[in-house]
Amino acid sequence: MTEIKVAVLGAAGRMGTQTCAAVEAAGGLSLVARLDKDDVIDAGSLAGADVVVDFTIPATTEANVHAALDAGAHVVVGTTGWDDASRGRVAEHLERLNAARAGGSDQTPGLGVLIAPNFGLSAVLAMTFAAKAARYFESAEVIELHHPDKVDAPSGTARHTAAAISAARAEAGLAPSPDATETGWEARGADVDGVRVHAVRLRGLVAHEEILLGNPGEQLVIRQDSFDRSSFMPGVLVAVRAVVSRPGLTVGLEHVLDLA
Numbered sequence: 001m002t003e004i005k006v007a008v009l010g011a012a013g014r015m016g017t018q019t020c021a022a023v024e025a026a027g028g029l030s031l032v033a034r035l036d037k038d039d040v041i042d043a044g045s046l047a048g049a050d051v052v053v054d055f056t057i058p059a060t061t062e063a064n065v066h067a068a069l070d071a072g073a074h075v076v077v078g079t080t081g082w083d084d085a086s087r088g089r090v091a092e093h094l095e096r097l098n099a100a101r102a103g104g105s106d107q108t109p110g111l112g113v114l115i116a117p118n119f120g121l122s123a124v125l126a127m128t129f130a131a132k133a134a135r136y137f138e139s140a141e142v143i144e145l146h147h148p149d150k151v152d153a154p155s156g157t158a159r160h161t162a163a164a165i166s167a168a169r170a171e172a173g174l175a176p177s178p179d180a181t182e183t184g185w186e187a188r189g190a191d192v193d194g195v196r197v198h199a200v201r202l203r204g205l206v207a208h209e210e211i212l213l214g215n216p217g218e219q220l221v222i223r224q225d226s227f228d229r230s231s232f233m234p235g236v237l238v239a240v241r242a243v244v245s246r247p248g249l250t251v252g253l254e255h256v257l258d259l260a
């Protein structure tokens, strides 16, 4: 593929605006469609896009992905709100479409969907380091801090981080983090796969995460800060270029960056 044609969903939003500008400025990519709320997503409105990038809202992102796939496009998703069930439905959709393609005369590679809870390199590295360190610590908690216009909590990044910590702890045979709390559970944050996650919303912030790992007499703190949404753009462009040759479902930019 010489030039990758890109359509952006949620194009008028905070991330969509920056994504359109980044695609327009990038070599080898061209922006062919900007869609937002109330725009129909089909082959016509996507204007021949090879890759659709979704930065919309949790309530609509899954439906957007199915519509983009039905229009024959690969999809990069930054929107939050995904769970095992919604990811499973997208994986099934991809299997069906790609099996039909393989059986036909069309020899183009299968379609791919890349869902990345966070495109920031500092965040992807923080999650990777946390997953690697988790097996060595008795206690693990996550604090995510965001701008107060964010509609969901805990953040998709914190959910992904907690899931990775939880999997590492389970593999190492660790017991649950010690916690003698008997009252006031509402002050202990959300339970995400057995890891406590605390969400802060504060004017002036963009997107930040701290992973606290504790042992008797010591603590490891892993912290990342996105001070500006420009921090997400290199990762978005990496994902757009990668998804066209990654058939099926990929969750997490760490797989594309060979960090997994």
Ligand SMILES: NC(=O)C1=CN([C@@H]2O[C@H](COP(=O)(O)OP(=O)(O)OC[C@H]3O[C@@H](n4cnc5c(N)ncnc54)[C@H](OP(=O)(O)O)[C@@H]3O)[C@@H](O)[C@H]2O)C=CC1
Residues within 6 Å of the ligand: 009, 010, 011, 012, 013, 014, 015, 016, 035, 036, 037, 038, 039, 055, 056, 057, 058, 060, 064, 077, 078, 079, 080, 081, 116, 117, 118, 119, 120, 156, 232
């Ligand atoms: N993976 C990552 O690295 C990052 C992910 N995010 C995530 O991306 C998502 C978007 O964040 P952000 O840009 O800050 O949010 P915004 O609210 O600024 O943007 C969302 C945009 O989507 C539009 N929209 C709503 N419904 C639809 C629809 N059905 N079809 C198309 N567009 C629609 C909104 O329109 P209207 O305002 O008119 O409703 C708005 O323009 C969030 O889930 C956020 O958590 C954010 C930053 C980084």
Ligand SMILES: O=C(O)C1=N[C@H](C(=O)O)C[C@H](O)C1
Residues within 6 Å of the ligand: 080, 117, 118, 146, 150, 151, 154, 155, 156, 157, 158, 206, 207, 208
């Ligand atoms: O809404 C945001 O701003 C962000 N959302 C993503 C999330 O929920 O993890 C990624 C980043 O934290 C910014």
